[in-house]
Amino acid sequence: MKSSRRDQKVPGGLVGIPYSSQSIYATWRACGLLHPPSLHFPFLLSLSIYLCSLNLSSSVEDSPSPAPSQRCFQGIVIMVKENIRWLYQAIGLEKWLSKSQIIEPISGSIQEIEPTDSILSGPNTEDENYISWLVEHPCALTSFHQMMIPAKGKQIVVFLDYDGTLSPIVNDPNRAFMSDPMRSAVHEVARHFPTAIISGRSRDKVYEFVKLDDVYYAGSHGMDIMGPPLLEKSYDDKYQINAQDEKGKEFTIFQPAQEYLPSIGKMLEELKTRTRDIPGALVEDNMFCISVHYRHVLKEDYEALEQIVWSVLSDHSCFHMTRGKKVMEIRPSIKWNKGDALEYLLDTLGFADSSNVLPFYLGDDKTDEDAFKVLKGRGQGYPIVVSSIPRETSASYSLRDSSEVLSFLVRLARWGETSA
Numbered sequence: 235m236k237s238s239r240r241d242q243k244v245p246g247g248l249v250g251i252p253y254s255s256q257s258i259y260a261t262w263r264a265c266g267l268l269h270p271p272s273l274h275f276p277f278l279l280s281l282s283i284y285l286c287s288l289n290l291s292s293s294v295e296d297s298p299s300p301a302p303s304q305r306c307f308q309g310i311v312i313m314v315k316e317n318i319r320w321l322y323q324a325i326g327l328e329k330w331l332s333k334s335q336i337i338e339p340i341s342g343s344i345q346e347i348e349p350t351d352s353i354l355s356g357p358n359t360e361d362e363n364y365i366s367w368l369v370e371h372p373c374a375l376t377s378f379h380q381m382m383i384p385a386k387g388k389q390i391v392v393f394l395d396y397d398g399t400l401s402p403i404v405n406d407p408n409r410a411f412m413s414d415p416m417r418s419a420v421h422e423v424a425r426h427f428p429t430a431i432i433s434g435r436s437r438d439k440v441y442e443f444v445k446l447d448d449v450y451y452a453g454s455h456g457m458d459i460m461g462p463p464l465l466e467k468s469y470d471d472k473y474q475i476n477a478q479d480e481k482g483k484e485f486t487i488f489q490p491a492q493e494y495l496p497s498i499g500k501m502l503e504e505l506k507t508r509t510r511d512i513p514g515a516l517v518e519d520n521m522f523c524i525s526v527h528y529r530h531v532l533k534e535d536y537e538a539l540e541q542i543v544w545s546v547l548s549d550h551s552c553f554h555m556t557r558g559k560k561v562m563e564i565r566p567s568i569k570w571n572k573g574d575a576l577e578y579l580l581d582t583l584g585f586a587d588s589s590n591v592l593p594f595y596l597g598d599d600k601t602d603e604d605a606f607k608v609l610k611g612r613g614q615g616y617p618i619v620v621s622s623i624p625r626e627t628s629a630s631y632s633l634r635d636s637s638e639v640l641s642f643l644v645r646l647a648r649w650g651e652t653s654a
């Protein structure tokens with residue numbers, strides 16, 4: 235699929251001009267104008283009115299946002315809150331304040347992992363906790379220019395999660411389609427930088443959704459990688475196959491959980507049979523993992539479903555369960571996750587020990603945290619969490635939802651175009 239850049243619709247309107255009240259707030263903060271804030275009140279007020287008037291004249295195709303006057307008002311409210319926060323900090327009450335900023339845990343019991351999906355629960359941008367959280371995990375759109383300063387002369391490599399990142403979370407896992415603008419944006423990014431999609435789904439299923447040949451794919455939480463062709467066998471040979479697609483393009487497939495396939499087949503059949511009578515339960519075959527979805531299961535049936543999963547697991551000691559968004563995921567207990575897949579791809583792309591690489595990883599789920607940690611450990615690149623609510627994360631930056639992911643990818647592709 236070759237689309238001309240000129241034909242593309244570019245979301246985001248005026249690049250670099252912040253649109254939302256948080257962006258205005260972040261801009262003030264970045265300019266060091268908040269402490270002591272009261273001194274700057276008249277200046278900040280006029281700055282926010284100016285930014286909003288700029289916004290009026292832009293042709294924004296972004297996600298719906300509040301009216302300029304409302305944004306201006308929100309900006310003032312945030313600033314007043316920040317004044318109060320600053321005062322509390324100044325008189326030593328910051329500990330009390332941080333306790334009141336509840337960060338929702340992203341692992342643990344079923345209650346803790348209830349709705350985290352922007353499309354179903356709606357963005358939470360007005361929320362005070364979210365705004366405080368943004369201070370620690372700044373918006374990657376607002377911070378774009380600053381983030382790209384160290385990128386000059388470095389090789390950018392882009393890693394993308396699928397569900398909740400490239401496509402919004404939807405009710406039916408089989409209908410989590412990717413929009414055409416998103417496909418074009420990923421395609422454009424891949425024209426400039428090596429790009430890989432790392433998903434919990436089966437590799438084939440992700441390819442079916444994405445349909446791009448110029449990106450690498452890792453399915454089953456990284457346990458099924460289609461990466462660059464390898465001449466040398468640097469990773470365990472027995473898990474590695476060199477292959478070609480119909481167009482003659484060469485690649486290497488790496489599947490470190492191959493010997494678990496027979497057991498996964500048995501578990502899949504057993505789970506399908508035993509959950510048949512639980513309305514709404516859905517068992518998804520992800521090749522090297524199994525997803526048991528409970529988004530449509532009645533509360534009173536959930537326990538029975540979980541019991542079935544535990545019971546099936548108890549017969550297969552080499553597997554364990556992790557949790558995602560209204561889904562229980564059964565995975566082989568090998569030390570291999572999305573973080574390992576990221577390292578594998580960086581290595582096989584030739585950046586094993588390179589200090590000249592700048593990887594970006596965008597993801598929304600708990601499993602993406604493994605990849606965020608790898609980037610943190612390497613001290614390289616940008617882990618970016620996609621979340622519309624505050625949460626514990628190892629990511630340094632954030633994007634609110636897949637529409638912001640789209641805007642970010644478009645900007646990144648544009649940056650690639652101009653810096654080339």
Ligand SMILES: O=P(O)(O)OC[C@H]1O[C@H](O[C@H]2O[C@H](CO)[C@@H](O)[C@H](O)[C@H]2O)[C@H](O)[C@@H](O)[C@@H]1O
Binds near residue numbers: 403
């Ligand atoms: O690693 P990912 O690409 O983020 O995949 C994680 C799981 O995503 C899918 O489930 C989630 O998205 C569905 C569609 O939006 C939603 O209905 C479901 O509730 C979510 O859990 C996928 O179906 C799973 O197999 C993946 O493991």
